[in-house]
Amino acid sequence: MSDVHAKRGQEAKAKAEKKLKSWGMFGNKYEDAAELYEQAANAFKLGKRWEEAAQCFDQLAECHVKLDSIHEAASAMSSAAGCIKKADPKKAIPFYNKSADYFCNLGRLGMAAKSYREAAEQLESVSATVEALDFFEKAADLFETENQNSETNKCKLKMATINAELEKYNKAIKLFEDVAKKSVDNNLLKYSVKGYLLQAGLCHLCIGSLEGSKEALERYEDLDVTFSGTRECKFLQDLVTAIEEGDVDQFTQVTAEFDSMTRLDAWKTKLLLRAKKVLEDGGEDDLT
Secondary structure (H helix, E strand, C coil), X not given: CHHHHHHHHHHHHHHHHHHHHCCCCXXXXXXXXXXXXXXXXXHHHHCCCHHHHHHHHHHHHHHHHHCCCHHHHHHHHHHHHHHHHHHXXXXXXXXXXXXXXXXXXXXXXXXXXXXXXXXXXXXXXXXXXXXXXXXXXXXXXXXXXXXXXXXXXXXXXXXXXXXXXXXCHHHHHXXXXXXXXXXXXXXXXXXXXXXXXXXXXXXXXXXXXXXXXXXXXXXXHHHCCCHHHCXXXXXHHHHHHHHHXXXXXXXXXXXXXXXXXCCCCHHHHHHHHHHHHHHHHCCCXXXX
16 A cells, blocks of 8 residues: 555656646746645655655745745645654754744744754654754743743753753753742642752752752752752752761662652653762762
């Protein structure tokens, strides 16, 4: 069946290319070619010929540009990215960039932000985290411009977790704290604040500054008046105590006890192992 769809796609694509080479008036050839490229793209999709489908959606977008249908061009470019990512996520990035450019030209900044975020997620899926960080930042900036606070926060949290993984702890801390501050007075978001402050606190522990960690805890208790009564706050306090006493076994025990009540995810586990290593080495890491 896939061969049948591929054949239909090739036939429609050939007709579209022929139509573009023909002489036409008033944009009719671009309208006709656009219809044929769309048929070809959808046929290739049904046949799971992702790269060929993406190429046809790309050509469809070019036809829409000729017809001054920029919104349709942006949508076609998004479809191209959606196809090519199934074959190779990195190859989708130029298509997401083009889609974002088109949406920006239309003033549809929220849609442009979604294209950038999708690009970031595809890069993250292949462990291209440094590149992903740039696209999450672009998405966050546009979401913030559009006052889409929830979407902005999601992107900033991704930026924070990636920065921490890259050992850029101060950048991560700033982002976690920023999201916490913007969430603390929101009835829908305030219950997540303790988690963001825990993540920021773990970053402080990885830096290895005992005084910095203590000062951060005091600030967090002021930022969120409910934080001092949470398991997350108690966890950080107990970790700081273990570090202050230079007790690696106590650090391990405190971590195990918290994990038995609230399962630690891979990201937190990674940072706790780094913080434990700093404690074992007995020194402050100069990680910014």
